[in-house]
Structure formats: structure tokens, C-alpha cells
Amino acid sequence: MPPAKRAVSEKRREELVLAAYRQIAERGFEGLRTRDVAGEVGVNIATLHYYFPTKESLIRAVLDHAMSRFLTTLEPHGSPSAQLRNHLRAVRNLMLEEPELGSVMAELALRSVRDESIRTILDDVYDGWHTTMRGLLRRAVKEGGLRREAESDGVAALIIATLTAMTLPVMLDANRGDQALRQLERWLGTVSSG
Amino acid sequence: MPPAKRAVSEKRREELVLAAYRQIAERGFEGLRTRDVAGEVGVNIATLHYYFPTKESLIRAVLDHAMSRFLTTLEPHGSPSAQLRNHLRAVRNLMLEEPELGSVMAELALRSVRDESIRTILDDVYDGWHTTMRGLLRRAVKEGGLRREAESDGVAALIIATLTAMTLPVMLDANRGDQALRQLERWLGTVSSG
């Protein structure tokens, strides 16, 4: 049985998005060249425009890809307090294993100032992230895995800030991000045992 | 005594750097155009190249400017624990009063992956920052303003991570950064009173 027709062209689309994703990570929006994206996939530049009429529409597709990529780290595993620990580790690991994601997210974050469609989506994702964290903290407290004070918007915000900082290369270097994360775990954990 | 002749051209140099600084903040490296920088200052593009032979050299000057701008927030005021508090507030206020600085620093942080000279300088600044924080924590603990556990590389790293996250626009929106900072102060403060 041949692959469904739709699947064929979807594949090319995805290849292009992935190539753009990698190039943004490597060179920033500053260095994103449609011709290079097409070249990496091995197609003519006109083919890229067959799938994405404008560079901007390609960027939007990369935005979607990055967001869906990131949202996988929010998927729950284990008890609430385990989920919390897992989430911190999952984000950390994702940043180390797929450093492109961090770069792209930071690039998008910076671009969001000038691009409302990015700002809207990013804001939504962050709101969702906060809500998830908030809920996780509440359940972990209820479960007894954390002490009462940990159930606050401030703690959720601090977790998010720390993880967000890790998207910037300076924080990944010299262990800086890891140190911060471990301290966060320590405080969450110490507190829970206090 | 009249200003030295050299001072006149220094002024022009600084005007150009400031204009570039503002434009990077506003449009990112992606949107930085030497012609616009020259235009903002009111000089011909060739004049800009008289002061900065290449775009890269202009960017380097902006890097220096941003770093020196940031380092002012590290200047000590008051007792160690007061200095710590002041530092958090100073960085926060700086980000709100001069949002350009945050944007430019984040832009530089992203660019550092591709530009070794930026990476080196940024790394040095962060190392200095960490050392300063570490020293501040030690003195604050010694002074009795913080409890012993606060004296750690982890806490220094967490402070830095949180403040770094605030350079990204997403964290400034919706109060996210402030919530994180207040939580950080709470933990530092709670601990100090424990």
C-alpha cells in the first residue's frame, strides 16, 4: 500500500520546518536564509515557497513546532511531587539534549516584542505553564510532599523563571543553570522535609 | 580650557553607539541597519564607517556599553544583606526603567553562541557577577543577616538565573518576573529570620 498522498507533502513541509528550526537555533533569526533552509532539505528555493508563501509563514510554522516540542515536557508522570521533580529534570534534559529548542524559544521570546502573533502564543503557553505548575504545587502540598508555603504563584513563577533562564546560552555554560536548578530543588525539597 | 578636539569626535562615537544600542533593543540584531543608526544621529552612512570600520566593530562597542551599564548595578550600598536586597531591586528597576538593556543583553546572550568575543566577555561578566553574589552571601551570613545555607554557589546561581530571566520580554509581561523575584526575596528573607 502506498503512503497516503497527503502524507507525502506533509513530510516535505515538516522537513522544511525542521531545517528552519535548526538554522534559527544555529544562526538566529538574524542568520535565517530561506535558500539555506531549502538547500538543507535538498530542494529548490521555489519549492520552499510552494509550501510556505513567505518567510514569515515558515517562521510561524517553526513557532508551532517549538511550542509543541516544549509542551511535551509538561506531560505528567508519577505522583505530584515526583511530577514536579520530573518536570525540572525534563526541561533541563531537553535543553541539554536538544539545545536548539532553548535557542529557538529564546529567539522567539525576543522577537515577540515586535511580532504580536508570537507574543500571543508565547503568552498563552506561559500562562498554561504557570497554571500547570500552580496545580502541581497544590497537589504536591495536599499530598504532603511539600510544605504549605510552596503553594504559591511566587514559587510557580520562580520555577518558570529559572527554567526560562536556561534557554539562554550563558546559563547553560559553566554549570550555571544546573547550579540554579539544584538549589531550586533543594529549597523545594528542604522545605518539604522541614 | 576648551574641550580637547578629540572630545568632539568621542561625542559622535558615543552618539552612534547609543543609537545602535537603542536600535538593537527595538529591532534586535535582525533589524539592525547601519544606515538607520547613522540616520538617527543625523550623519551620513560614510561617517559612521569613519568611526566604526565595520558593523561588527559597532556591535562590539554596543557590547561594551551594555556591560558597563549593567555593572553599575553591582556597586555596593549599605550592609551586606541590604546590598543583596538592593541588588535585586536595582536590577529589577533597571530592567523596568531601561528595558533596552535587558533586550540588548538577551540579544547578546543569544549571539554569544556564534561570536566568541561576545561569549568571552559575557562569560567574564557572569563570572564576576557570581563572585560578587557569592561574596555578598558570605558576608551577609557572617553578619547574621542570612542563615548558613544561603551561603552557596547554588543560591548565587539561582539569583543570577532569576535576574537573567528578566531580560526576556515574556518574563516582564504579566508580572511573571516580579512574582519570581519576590519569591526569591521571601525565601532569602524567611531563611534569614529562621
Add this chain to the structure above:
Amino acid sequence: MPPAKRAVSEKRREELVLAAYRQIAERGFEGLRTRDVAGEVGVNIATLHYYFPTKESLIRAVLDHAMSRFLTTLEPHGSPSAQLRNHLRAVRNLMLEEPELGSVMAELALRSVRDESIRTILDDVYDGWHTTMRGLLRRAVKEGGLRREAESDGVAALIIATLTAMTLPVMLDANRGDQALRQLERWLGTVSSG
């Protein structure tokens, strides 16, 4: 009897020619896009190339269509002098009712400088037109509807020039073409009564 299979594809061919005809009228050769022509008919661009291997061949078909469209106005009705009057009015009405034809003919006239096949056909049509006018004038004079001087190549040429000018949009605006035509009729008519 069902329509022959060939008739089906003939229909498509004609649809494409008509769409191209309309688009040339609307946007000129400058703005003629094969994709838009195909789009207007609702078929794929590759389908257009099934009927017309090249853009040039499509244009040639439009040329044929425009010429045959125009030649209908030369069909005789009534007495020679009535035919003359009718012809002037028929061309004028055609230009007002189907302004596409004027535009397309003017576009073709301009293109004829660069395209010999157009020039040949256009020249033939104009020669035929002149011959027809000439004959009409002769018969109208013989019939007594016009005085002798009207029977000349000059008068035929002047009629053709005036009608040709009406293919240009500037002449259609502000009544300019109509004024000219009426004057032409007046002179022809006045003379006839002299």
C-alpha cells in the same frame, strides 16, 4: 446525438482563451499570469499547459479571438451609407459594451512591434478593414449618399484612425472619443447633403 468528446475539451480551451482575454484587458500583457488564467477557469496550471504548451501560444489564441470578435462589426447591414453609419456606431458601441476588446486590441497593437506574428495578422486585418471601408465609401457615393470627395483612401484612413484611437482609454474618458466620432459623422453627413 451527444456532443463529440472533442467538444468537451474545446470548451475548456475556449474558457481559457476567454479568461486570458479578460485578464489582458484588465491587467495588460504586463500583468498576464498563466496561473491566474488557470485559476479563473478553476483548473490547475498544468492543465493550462496541456491545452497551450506555452504562454505565447495562449496569447496567439487570444489574438485570434479578439480579431474574430472585431470582424463581426464589419458585417454589412442596410444600404451602403447606412452601413457606414452603422459601422461607426457598431464599433463605438462595441467599445463601450465590451471595453475588453479595445484594451486587448491596443495591447496587441503595441506588442506587434516586437512580435511579427501579431504584426502580420494585425496588418492583414487593417488592410481588410481599409478595403471594406473603401468599398463602402465607393458604393455610398455611387448610391448618392455621399458626395464624390468622400470616395478616397484618405477618408477611409481617417475613419479607421478615429475608431482606432477609441481603443485607448484616454479617448474613452471625458467623452473625447464620442465627440470625435460625431464630428466625423457630421463631416461625412454634411458633405453628403452638399
Add this chain to the structure above:
Amino acid sequence: MPPAKRAVSEKRREELVLAAYRQIAERGFEGLRTRDVAGEVGVNIATLHYYFPTKESLIRAVLDHAMSRFLTTLEPHGSPSAQLRNHLRAVRNLMLEEPELGSVMAELALRSVRDESIRTILDDVYDGWHTTMRGLLRRAVKEGGLRREAESDGVAALIIATLTAMTLPVMLDANRGDQALRQLERWLGTVSSG
């Protein structure tokens, strides 16, 4: 004495306009390529954009050039009836000596449907032309060079229509335009002797 500075760059501007003018005449708007225009002048394409930010602005300059070129034929010489004769001949000669002008004017006339700025200017020029013709006819009649009926908007319109038709290549070929013009002169002249 060196040429005034301004004159130097004006010269380049004019060279570019003239080159564009020639190319529009030769290939139509359809075939107008900024690179070829620059090439004909012997400068880089970027230099063309230094003088004309967009292709459109270049076309507008060509429009101005063509109009001013045409308006020279309206300059008066001799008595009113002589001026009239001279004008007909001047336009005819201009079309033969500088066939580019006819082509460009016809191209502009066609483009005016889609481009309001062209339409406005062309309309103004034609209005001025009509007024001038009208005045000329009146004075020629008063002077006794033409009989009374020649003083009408219709005659003015017919003259303009005939001359306008001569901008189209088909009318220049095979003597068609000349025949029409001579007939026009005959009618105007015959009448004057009547």
C-alpha cells in the same frame, strides 16, 4: 570652473530616465527590466535604486519626461491657421523622428487604466491639448483661415483622436496615419477655402 555639483547627479538621473524611456518604447512595460536600464547607462543596479527607490518611481519620471517631450509640439509658431497646420505636422514628424515617444505614450495610455497617477496626468495633458486646439480653431476662424463650422469641440476632438491614433504602430505602418492626417488637413483646408 567645474560643473555645479547638483548638475552631476542630475545628469545620471536623466541618463537613467532616458534609458528607461527607450526600453519601454522598445519592449513595453512588459519587458522593462531595471537591471537592463542600469546596464544601458553602465551603472550597477544598486545605483539605479540610489536615484529611484522603486521601479514605480522610475516609471513616474519617464511619464514626466514623455509628457514634457510631447508638450513641445504645442508651442506656437506663425499665424493661427499656420499653427494648426504646423501642429499636425509637428506631431507627425515627432512620431516619425522619435517613434519612442508614440510607443511610450500609448503604453502609458494603456497603463492609465490601472494607475491613477498616470491617468490623472494624462487626463490633464489631454484637457490642455483640447483647450489649446479649441483656441487655435477659434482664432483661425476669426482670422478667416477657417470657416465657422470648424470652431467646435468636435473638430478639436477629431484632430486629437487622429493624432492619438498615430501613437499606435499599426497606424504608422503602411502610410495609414499619414493618409488620415492628410485627409484631416484637406477637410480643414477645403473648408477654409469654401
Add this chain to the structure above:
DNA sequence: AATGAATGAGAGTTCATTCAT
């Protein structure tokens, strides 16, 4: 110290055309 003019290299985008299905 400053500029107008010029440029090479390359950017994103368009378009007629082709081909396997």
C-alpha cells in the same frame, strides 16, 4: 571630519514550464 555616489553580493519572491502519476 564628513559626504554623495557607487557597488558586489545576496536577499525574498515570482513565474512559466516540466514531469510523474
Add this chain to the structure above:
DNA sequence: AATGAATGAACTCTCATTCAT
């Protein structure tokens, strides 16, 4: 008879940089 996918060649426009003055 018709199409989705692909392409080569070209298009207008941009930008950092240079140079004579």
C-alpha cells in the same frame, strides 16, 4: 484529461562597504 510537486532563471530591492572629494 488533469494534477501536485518541483524547478531554473529571473526579478526587484537591500545592505554593508568603499572612495574621491
